[in-house]
Amino acid sequence: MKKLLFLLFLSTFKLCATNWYTDLETAQKVAIASNKLILVDFWANWCGPCKKMDRDVWSKEEVKTVLDNYVPLKIDFDTRRQLVDQYGVHGIPFVVIMDANGKVLYNKLGYTDKIQTLHFLEKYRLNTSFMQLETAYFNRQPSYSTALRLAQKYLDFSLYVEDPEVRKNVLSLAKEYLSETEDLLDSEQANYTMMEQKIELLEANVDLYDGNYRKLGRFLEKKIDEEDLRKYNWGVYCFLNYCMYKEEGDQRNIQKWENEMNKLKNPELYWTRYSKLIASRE
Numbered sequence: 001m002k003k004l005l006f007l008l009f010l011s012t013f014k015l016c017a018t019n020w021y022t023d024l025e026t027a028q029k030v031a032i033a034s035n036k037l038i039l040v041d042f043w044a045n046w047c048g049p050c051k052k053m054d055r056d057v058w059s060k061e062e063v064k065t066v067l068d069n070y071v072p073l074k075i076d077f078d079t080r081r082q083l084v085d086q087y088g089v090h091g092i093p094f095v096v097i098m099d100a101n102g103k104v105l106y107n108k109l110g111y112t113d114k115i116q117t118l119h120f121l122e123k124y125r126l127n128t129s130f131m132q133l134e135t136a137y138f139n140r141q142p143s144y145s146t147a148l149r150l151a152q153k154y155l156d157f158s159l160y161v162e163d164p165e166v167r168k169n170v171l172s173l174a175k176e177y178l179s180e181t182e183d184l185l186d187s188e189q190a191n192y193t194m195m196e197q198k199i200e201l202l203e204a205n206v207d208l209y210d211g212n213y214r215k216l217g218r219f220l221e222k223k224i225d226e227e228d229l230r231k232y233n234w235g236v237y238c239f240l241n242y243c244m245y246k247e248e249g250d251q252r253n254i255q256k257w258e259n260e261m262n263k264l265k266n267p268e269l270y271w272t273r274y275s276k277l278i279a280s281r282e
Contacts, residue, residue: 019064019072020041020072020073020074021071021072021073021074022073022074022075022076023073024038024040024073024075024083024102027071027073028100028101028102028139030071031071031099031100031128032100032132032135032136032139034071035127035128035129035132036069036070036071036127036128037070037071037097037098037099037100037105037124037125037126037128038070038071038072038073038097038098038099038100038102039067039070039071039072039073039095039096039097039121040073040074040075040087040095040096040097040098041053041058041072041073041074041075041093041094041095042075042077042084042087042089042092042093042094042095042096043074043075043076043077043092043093044076044077044078044092045078047077047092047093049092049093049110049111050092050093052111053093053111053112053117056113056114057112057113057114057117060114062114062118063114063117063118063121066118066121066122066125067121069121069125070097070121070125077089077092087104087107090109091109091110093109093110093111094107094108094109094110095107095108095112095117095120097120097124099128099135099173100128100135100139101135101138101139101150103173103176103177105124105166105169105170105172105173106120106124106169108120123163123165123166124166126161126166130153130156130157130160131150131153131154131157134146134149134150134153135150137149137150138150138177142180142184143184144181144182144184144185144186144195147177147178147180147181147184148177148178148181148195148198148199148202150177151174151175151177151178151180151181151202152174152202154170154171154173154174154177155171155174155202155205155206155209156273157170158170158171158174158209158280159209159273159276159277159279159280160276160280161280162280167209167280168210171206171209171210174202174206175203175206178199178202178203178206181195181199182196182199185199193228194228194231194232194233197228197229197232197233198232198233198236200219201233201236201237201240202236204216204219204220204240205236205239205240207219208240208243208244208277209277209280211281213244213247216240216243216244217244219240220240220241220244224237234260234264235264235266235269235270238257238260238261238264238270239261239270239273239274241253241257241260242254242257242258242260242261242270242274243274243277245257
């Protein structure tokens with residue numbers, strides 16, 4: 001994988017000297033290699049507000065400095081209709097912040113001045129090194145397994161994001177990759193039931209991190225075959241139950257699931273996640 005990332009870097013190194021890319025695939029490779037998100041500016045030659053943003057926003061040194069934290073990409077509204085339709089662009093200027101696989105974290109329609117632009121650029125300037133390998137694997141070979149690993153990485157990454165709005169959007173990305181996992185699953189494969197169960201548990205995990213305890217509670221009230229869970233997905237199930245009862249203050253069940261957590265092969269992983277979850281709420 002290190003060789004893959006090195007080759008991606010070499011293939012795009014010369015292009016990094018330019019201010020804006022014009023090809024999405026190239027921008028994606030640079031984003032993976034540099035651990036940056038992609039900032040896309042949908043524009044057109046006839047668009048007055050687009051020209052105003054070029055003159056009064058994108059060309060300003062303060063904006064350029066923050067923009068160094070992104071891979072900047074310009075998409076022509078008139079000639080790149082497939083991308084325009086794919087991202088639902090119905091007006092311009094339209095700014096999108098996306099990950100290296102093209103999943104959207106943030107978008108904004110219409111002209112924004114320098115102060116407004118700096119605000120969202122500062123807010124979303126995330127270093128994506130935490131999920132670099134998983135992003136590269138998925139980009140190179142989309143499959144249910146690479147999508148699932150990336151979904152889990154985004155879940156964990158959300159615990160380190162301080163801004164509530166950005167955290168919520170990172171969790172939305174985790175959910176998108178879980179949906180992608182489900183789409184890439186083959187019902188004929190031997191581990192289909194286990195993987196389907198895993199997806200449901202991680203979707204419930206998204207609800208937990210998003211603070212949606214009511215929805216998590218409804219999920220945990222469902223009749224679930226614990227024998228199957230113990231074989232494959234017991235750790236996540238224990239974690240969800242522990243967090244749920246901790247929120248409710250149910251001491252008897254807290255103790256029960258704490259004991260189950262401590263019996264796991266890797267309890268420290270779940271206790272670290274719980275500590276980060278509590279810290280993210282403070």
